[in-house]
Amino acid sequence: METLLPKLDSVFSTDCVIFGFQANELKILLIDRNEEPYKGWRALPGYIVGQDESIDDAAERILYELTGLRGLHMExxxxxxxxxxxxxGRVITVAYYALIRIDGQQELKPVTNFARAAYWHPVKDLGKLPFDHQKIFETGFRKIRRRLSYQPIAFELLPEKFTLTQLQTLYEAILNRKLDKRNFRKKMLSYGFLKELDEKQKGVSYRAAKLYRFDRRKYNKIFQNDLSVEG
Structure with a gap:
């Protein structure tokens, strides 16, 4: 005998945890909510999934409507x-994350009245968030920390050309601890996927440092191993 299930009304949403790196600070993309509940609160970009769209499509749409960003690779x-x-009421949310270079991105500008504004906010000064957004953020943050130990995801946040100091500052921001400068540089350079450029920083008041570039092709070719900075 076939068992007929009762008609179920499920409400789904998506929330986006988007990390960036700017002015030597790790940042998270937030919005100012313009609707109840929690009107006026800063929050992660998120909203309800439409009945006629996939959750993946909804995540792209919602991020665009609330921040103006589109075309990001989110997971x-x-x-x-x-x-x-x-x-x-009961709302189940599917969370997505992405790491992007802030410089060169589209202007942050909501195209819906649900958000008053969208902006980059320092992770270290996040403060209280509505709903369970703090839990969502912390889960996403742990995800990138784990990935950092075996994939070169930090380079997705840095500008195309960067200094070793910028690289270390980013690692320290993600790992939330200080790293020994000499050991860090030695280990990073030993991997073989950092290409030293014939260029130095410009427009700085201190001694200009050498610039480097991440060679993704070389990484894919010669190194698919542990990227831990321990030891």
């Missing part, structure tokens, strides 16, 4: 389904 990393995570 699902977790589903959050606590019964009381939303004050208006």
């Amino acid at each position: 699902q990393f977790h589903t959050f389904g606590d019964v009381d995570r939303h004050p208006q």
